[in-house]
Amino acid sequence: MTHWFHRNPLKATAPVPFNFYGVATTPAASKICNDLRLSRTRLLELFTDSSCNPEMMKNATDLYFSLLQGFILSLDGSSQECKLRYIQNFKWTDTLQGHVPSAQQDAVFELVSMGFNVALWYTKYASRLAGKEDITEDEAKDVHRSLKIAAGIFKHLKESHIPKLITPVEKGRDLEARLIDSYIIQCQAEAQEVTIARAIELKHNPGLIAALAYETANFYQKADQTLSSLDPAYAGKWRKYLNLKTCFYMAYAYCYHGQTLLASDKCGEAIRSLQESEKFFAKAEALCKEYGETKGPGTTAKPSGHLFFRKLGTLIKNTLEKCQRENGFIYFQKVPAEAPQLELKANYGLVEPVPFEFPALNAHWTPETLNAFDLTKRPKDDTVR
Numbered sequence: 001m002t003h004w005f006h007r008n009p010l011k012a013t014a015p016v017p018f019n020f021y022g023v024a025t026t027p028a029a030s031k032i033c034n035d036l037r038l039s040r041t042r043l044l045e046l047f048t049d050s051s052c053n054p055e056m057m058k059n060a061t062d063l064y065f066s067l068l069q070g071f072i073l074s075l076d077g078s079s080q081e082c083k084l085r086y087i088q089n090f091k092w093t094d095t096l097q098g099h100v101p102s103a104q105q106d107a108v109f110e111l112v113s114m115g116f117n118v119a120l121w122y123t124k125y126a127s128r129l130a131g132k133e134d135i136t137e138d139e140a141k142d143v144h145r146s147l148k149i150a151a152g153i154f155k156h157l158k159e160s161h162i163p164k165l166i167t168p169v170e171k172g173r174d175l176e177a178r179l180i181d182s183y184i185i186q187c188q189a190e191a192q193e194v195t196i197a198r199a200i201e202l203k204h205n206p207g208l209i210a211a212l213a214y215e216t217a218n219f220y221q222k223a224d225q226t227l228s229s230l231d232p233a234y235a236g237k238w239r240k241y242l243n244l245k246t247c248f249y250m251a252y253a254y255c256y257h258g259q260t261l262l263a264s265d266k267c268g269e270a271i272r273s274l275q276e277s278e279k280f281f282a283k284a285e286a287l288c289k290e291y292g293e294t295k296g297p298g299t300t301a302k303p304s305g306h307l308f309f310r311k312l313g314t315l316i317k318n319t320l321e322k323c324q325r326e327n328g329f330i331y332f333q334k335v336p337a338e339a340p341q342l343e344l345k346a347n348y349g350l351v352e353p354v355p356f357e358f359p360a361l362n363a364h365w366t367p368e369t370l371n372a373f374d375l376t377k378r379p380k381d382d383t384v385r
Helices: 027-047 054-071 107-130 137-164 177-201 206-227 232-263 267-293 307-331 367-371
Strands: 090-092 102-104
Touching: 027 054, 027 107, 027 367, 054 107, 054 137, 090 107, 107 137, 107 177, 137 177, 177 206, 177 232, 206 232, 232 267, 232 307, 267 307
Parallel strands: none
Antiparallel strands: 090 102
C-alpha cells in the first residue's frame, strides 16, 4: 500500500519558562508552573522523536493541555475569563512562513498553536507508517485513524478556539481559515487513499473503487482551491502536491470506471475512459516533476519514483490493452470522441474527522491554587515576557 504524502514542517516555538517569581505565592502554585514547563518541554521533544507513538503523544498532550487550561478556564464553570490568561507571552512560527514568528500574550494562542502542532504530528506519523514497503493491516488502520484524528483536531481548533483569540489571525498564517480548511480536507483525502488501497487489495467492485477515487480527487481539488488566494511563494509547493494528487485520483477513477464499462459490454466507452485515465496520469507525472522543482516549505521527494505511483501507470496500460484486445476480437465498438462523464457517488468509505475535545482541567487546579497567583506582585515592566 506504500503511499507518499506531502508534509509541511512543524511549527517552532520559543522556550516558555513559566517563571512567575513572586506571583506564585504557594508551593502548590509553584508546582503547577514547574509541571507546565516540564510537560511543555516533553511534548516538544516528542514531536521530533521517531519512536513516539499515538499513545505516548496522547499522554503527553493530555497532561500539558490539562495544566494549560488553568490559564484559560474559570474554575466555577462560568464564562468569566481566567485572570491568568494574559500573564505569559508565547511565540510560534508558521508551517508556511518559516522563521518569522507570531507572538501573542494569550494562553489561548498557546493552546491553538500547540494543538495545531499535535495535529501535524499525527499527519507525520501517518506518513511515516504509510511510506513503508511492507505495511501491515494494523498499520494501515493506524494511518487511517491518525489522519482522521488530525482532521478532528484541526476542525475543533477552527470551530471552538481560534475564534476566541483577542488578536485577529494574520492573513496567510496557520490559524487562518483557508489554511486550516486545507489541512482538514487533505487529511480526509489521504485517509480515503488508504480506503482505496484496501478496496483494491480486497478486489472490491470496480464501481466502488472508481467512486471513491473520484470523491478523493474532488477533495484534493477543493483543498487546492482553498489555497488559491495565498502567496505562491509560500503555498506553491503544497498546491503542486494537491494538483498532482487530484490528477492521480482522476486517473484512478477513469481506470476503474473503464473496468466497470467493460464488464457491462461497453467496450468502446471503456477504451475512451482508459484513454482519459492515461491523460490524467501523464498530467500527474508532469506535476510530479514540477513539484520536485518547486521551491518552498514541505517535503522534498520524487513522487513519480514511488511504488504507489508506478503501480497505477502499469495498471492503466494493462487495462487499456485488454480493452483494445477485447474490442478487436469481440465487440468491434466505436470509441467515442468525448470522455464519459464521471457522476460517481461513493456510498461507503468516505472519511469524516474524529471528534476531538481538549482534556478536562487538571486536578491540581483548585480555587486555592488559583488565588495563590497574586498578579499585583508582577514587576511593573512585565507586560511582555
